[in-house]
Amino acid sequence: MTVEEIARSLDLTVLSGGPRLSQPVAGGYASDLLSDVMANSREGDIWITLQTHQNIIAVAKLKNLSAVVLVNSRTPDPETLQKAEQEGIVLCRTADPAFVFSGRLYELLGRGKG
Amino acid sequence: MLRVFKADLHVHTCLSPCGDLEMAPERIALEARRRDISILGICDHNTAENTPALLRAGERNGVSVLPGLEVTSQEEVHILALFDRVESALEMQKTVYDHLPGENDEDAFGPQVVVNDRGEVLGFNPRLLIGATTLPLGDVVRRIHELDGLAIAAHVDRESYSLIGQLGLIPDDLDLDALEVSPRTTLAEARSRYGNRFPLTTASDAHFLRDIGAAVTEFVLEDGTVPEIRLALEGRDGRRLGH
Numbered sequence: 001m002t003v004e005e006i007a008r009s010l011d012l013t014v015l016s017g018g019p020r021l022s023q024p025v026a027g028g029y030a031s032d033l034l035s036d037v038m039a040n041s042r043e044g045d046i047w048i049t050l051q052t053h054q055n056i057i058a059v060a061k062l063k064n065l066s067a068v069v070l071v072n073s074r075t076p077d078p079e080t081l082q083k084a085e086q087e088g089i090v091l092c093r094t095a096d097p098a099f100v101f102s103g104r105l106y107e108l109l110g111r112g113k114g
Numbered sequence: 115m116l117r118v119f120k121a122d123l124h125v126h127t128c129l130s131p132c133g134d135l136e137m138a139p140e141r142i143a144l145e146a147r148r149r150d151i152s153i154l155g156i157c158d159h160n161t162a163e164n165t166p167a168l169l170r171a172g173e174r175n176g177v178s179v180l181p182g183l184e185v186t187s188q189e190e191v192h193i194l195a196l197f198d199r200v201e202s203a204l205e206m207q208k209t210v211y212d213h214l215p216g217e218n219d220e221d222a223f224g225p226q227v228v229v230n231d232r233g234e235v236l237g238f239n240p241r242l243l244i245g246a247t248t249l250p251l252g253d254v255v256r257r258i259h260e261l262d263g264l265a266i267a268a269h270v271d272r273e274s275y276s277l278i279g280q281l282g283l284i285p286d287d288l289d290l291d292a293l294e295v296s297p298r299t300t301l302a303e304a305r306s307r308y309g310n311r312f313p314l315t316t317a318s319d320a321h322f323l324r325d326i327g328a329a330v331t332e333f334v335l336e337d338g339t340v341p342e343i344r345l346a347l348e349g350r351d352g353r354r355l356g357h
Contacts, residue, residue, distance in 0.1 A: 034282030035273065053189050053251065055281040077250060 001025055001109065003067045003090050006046065010104055012069065012092040015076065016084035023090075025066045027109065030102045034059050041065060046105060048098050052076045057083040057091070066090065071098045118356055119333045121343075122146065123155030123180070124194060124268060124294060124317035125326055129164040131224035131244050134322045138233035139164065139171035141323055147175045149327035153338040155196050155317070157184040157268075159243045160210050162203035163228050169200060170231035178338030184268060185210055185258075187251040192268040192275045194294065195258040198340040202261045209257050213249045216242030251281075255289055264291045264340055264347075269319060270308065271299040284311070292347050297329035301357050313347040313355060332356025 026044030067090035126133040165181030172179035181203035182196040226239040267277040318328040335342040345353035
C-alpha cells in the first residue's frame with residue numbers, strides 16, 4: 001500500500017508531499033523520543049508523533065521513512081514544513097490522537113505486517 | 115589575575131518539586147564551600163524564585179551564585195539559563211511563566227517551597243513547574259541570549275528531557291553556549307560522542323545536598339561571572355576550560 005492510498009483511507013491532511021507519496025509503506029512506528037526513532041524505526045515506516053521540531057524531518061530522511069504523521073491536529077513549526085518540502089519528506093496531519101491513529105493504521109496494514 | 119574556579123552550574127533547591135526539602139540556601143552554600151566549589155549555578159525547573167535567597171547565602175559563604183532556571187522547551191528539552199543578575203533571571207522567568215500551563219499537584223510531584231536566605235518558608239509556588247512550556251527550543255535559546263545569559267543544553271547524555279534524547283541530534287541552527295553531561299559520563303567520553311561543535315561542561319544536577327559537586331567543571335577565569343565563563347567557553351583572552 002502506498003503513502004497516498006493510506007492518506008486517503010485514513011483522512012490524512014497532506015502538508016508536504018511530492019514523489020514519495022507513491023512509495024510503499026512497510027509498517028508503522030509510534031514514538032516521541034527522536035533518539036528512539038533513530039534506533040528502532042525501520043525503512044519505509046510511517047512515523048506517528050506529536051513532535052513538531054524540524055529535526056523530525058532530519059530523522060525521517062536519515063531512516064528513509066515513508067511519511068511522518070503529526071497527531072492531535074498539531075501544526076508543524078514553519079522551519080519544519082520548509083525542510084519537509086526541501087527534502088521531499090511526506091508530512092501529514094491527523095486529528096486523531098496517537099493511540100487511535102496507530103490502531104487504524106495497524107488495521108489497515110493488516111496484522112503482523114506492522 | 116586568572117585562576118582556577120571549580121563550578122557546579124546545575125543545582126536545584128527545595129523549590130523544584132523533585133528537590134529535597136533540605137536544599138535550603140544556607141545549606142547549599144555551605145555544602146558548596148565544603149567541597150571547594152566557588153561558582154554555583156542555581157537552576158530550578160522553570161522558576162528562579164529562590165535565586166535571590168541563594169545569592170545572599172552565597173555571599174555569606176564566599177560562593178559566587180549565578181541565578182538561573184532549567185527551562186523545559188515545548189519539545190521537553192531541558193535548557194539551563196544562567197545569568198549574572200537576579201533581574202535577568204526573573205525576566206526569563208516571566209517569559210517562562212507566560213508560556214507554562216498547569217497547576218502543581220503536590221501529592222504527585224512534590225512541594226514547591228519558596229524560601230528566604232535563612233531557609234524560612236515564604237510560600238508555595240502553585241504552578242506546574244515540572245511541566246513543559248509552550249516555547250519552541252529555538253525561542254528559549256534566543257530569549258536567554260537577549261538577556262545576556264548562557265544557554266546550556268542539560269544532561270545531553272540522558273535519554274529523557276535531553277536535547278539528544280528528545281530530538282535525536284543537535285539542530286544545525288541552535289546557538290548553544292555549551293553541552294552539559296551528567297556525572298555518569300566523563301568529559302573524554304562525551305568529547306568522542308558529541309564532537310567538537312560545542313564546548314562541554316559537566317555538573318551534578320543535584321536535587322539532594324549529598325550530590326552537590328558530584329560533577330564539576332573547572333574554569334580558568336578572573337572572576338565567577340557570566341561574561342568570564344562565556345570567554346572561557348570560547349577560549350578567549352586567556353580564559354579557558356580547565357579540562
